[in-house]
Amino acid sequence: MAAVPAPLALAAASAGDRAVAVLRQATSVRAVNEGFAHQAVEDAVGRERARIARDLHDGLATELAGAISLFKLYLEKHNTQDETLKNVFDIMEGSLKRVRESLADLRPAAISPDGLVGDLRHQADEFARLYGIRVELSTSGAEDILPAQHREVVAQVVREALTNVRRHSGSAICRVKMAFAARPFLIEVSDEGRGFAAAGPVGYGLMGMRERAAGIGGRLEVVSTEGRGTTVFLFGPN
Ligand SMILES: Nc1ncnc2c1ncn2[C@@H]1O[C@H](COP(=O)(O)OP(=O)(O)OP(=O)(O)O)[C@@H](O)[C@H]1O
Ligand SMILES: [Mg+2]
Missing domain, CATH: 3.30.565.10 (Histidine kinase-like ATPase, C-terminal domain)
Known part of the structure; x- marks a missing residue:
């Protein structure tokens, strides 16, 4: 595969393109130095995982938690025994739990600046x-x-x-x-x-x-x- 100049490859904007750019950049670097490329890929993957974790936390997890607390207020206020609503509530809570588990997996153990x-x-x-x-x-x-x-x-x-x-x-x-x-x-x-x-x-x-x-x-x-x-x-x- 021909080497792609790093700045060009990194100009890609979307998450998918970014992943491809990371691979292409790694490929070009590998042509220069095998050992360095390995570390560059590891570091790039680490950064990308941290970014996905941030997006998940600030987006989906926060919105889902907000919707669940509103839903809970609604269910309490109307004191409803509606099974469907309760099932929807359980599904949402299950989803939030899984998002939080994914976040824990994505986030590297924090190593402090020390x-x-x-x-x-x-x-x-x-x-x-x-x-x-x-x-x-x-x-x-x-x-x-x-x-x-x-x-x-x-x-x-x-x-x-x-x-x-x-x-x-x-x-x-x-x-x-x-x-x-x-x-x-x-x-x-x-x-x-x-x-x-x-x-x-x-x-x-x-x-x-x-x-x-x-x-x-x-x-x-x-x-x-x-x-x-x-x-x-x-x-x-x-
Ligand atoms: N340094 C150690 N000295 C003595 N026994 C140990 C030591 N490390 C592990 N063990 C034994 O091996 C078992 C399994 O350890 P493991 O870390 O997998 O589970 P745990 O510490 O019991 O529970 P947890 O899942 O919270 O880690 C322990 O319960 C203990 O009996
Ligand atoms: Mg243990």
Whole structure:
């Protein structure tokens, strides 16, 4: 495919055209630099998802919530037992719930302007202050090496792993190692707590971490020994 000049491709206005423009732009960039193109696509996809989430929130979700509250007032005022009206009301409430779920899926976990590592430092301070758990952070390489989507998955996985350490391990220490510069990148969250059996219960936390890792082409491994502790490994895509 012939390379399309980026400014021309980006001039497209509608959402559909914009998506095509993003792909075309990525294609042209890939011709120059394969690695950079991958990151450009990830970042563009992230921005586009955030834009769709904003549109959904400010448009459909807000209007639907407004219509539902008016409808509720109407039903209360007229004290109606009309089944059809009640069904319509239930459908609208169901739709709003699904829009909100989509919003939660579309919105990346917020990484503050302090960055992933900065946010984790705050969380480490909190763990020490509130729960008496010492969280040691170590990094190799800068987090900016990872595309935004990968950083978000790292943030989500580390947060859930830390929550599990706090809730289940009984450990007073937790080590978070982040090898951003490794290929593939590798994140480890380990504790020295009670551990759990391999055939132990799997909740939404572990399941969600596995799905998020798989979503970026990476994988999650959990090594746990009863009485010795647990380590969660997040490997980036190859
Ligand atoms: N660091 C840990 N130390 C000890 N046990 C753990 C640790 N992490 C997970 N577990 C065990 O694995 C189980 C599953 O964890 P998972 O995060 O999937 O679910 P959960 O924390 O119980 O609930 P939630 O769905 O709210 O996350 C936990 O209930 C716990 O028994
Ligand atoms: Mg959990």
